[in-house]
Amino acid sequence: MCKLPMYNLIVFGCYALAKIGxxxxxxxxxxxxxxxxxxxxxxxxxxxxxxxxxFS
Incomplete structure (x- = not known):
């Protein structure tokens, strides 16, 4: 099986969390x-x- 899409998803998630942090x-x-x-x-x-x- 090809694990590349899962790897890409994990790398993108780490990048996004680092960018937000x-x-x-x-x-x-x-x-x-x-x-x-x-x-x-x-x-x-x-x-x-x-x-x-x-206004209340």
Whole structure:
């Protein structure tokens, strides 16, 4: 039997896990962007409240 497809699947899985792991390790904290996003969310909530949308 040909074991090459199974080998390729295992190698691809290891590569994908390594890529995701390295991406998580190198993930940068973007506190400035988080603050800007929070401001945008608050502005959108204010606008929607003026238009009659109620938040629970």
């Amino acid at each position: 390295l991406g998580l390790i190198a993930f940068k904290d973007c506190s400035e962007d988080a603050a800007l996003l929070d401001e945008d969310i608050q502005a959108a909530k204010k606008d929607l409240t003026k238009r009659g949308f109620k």
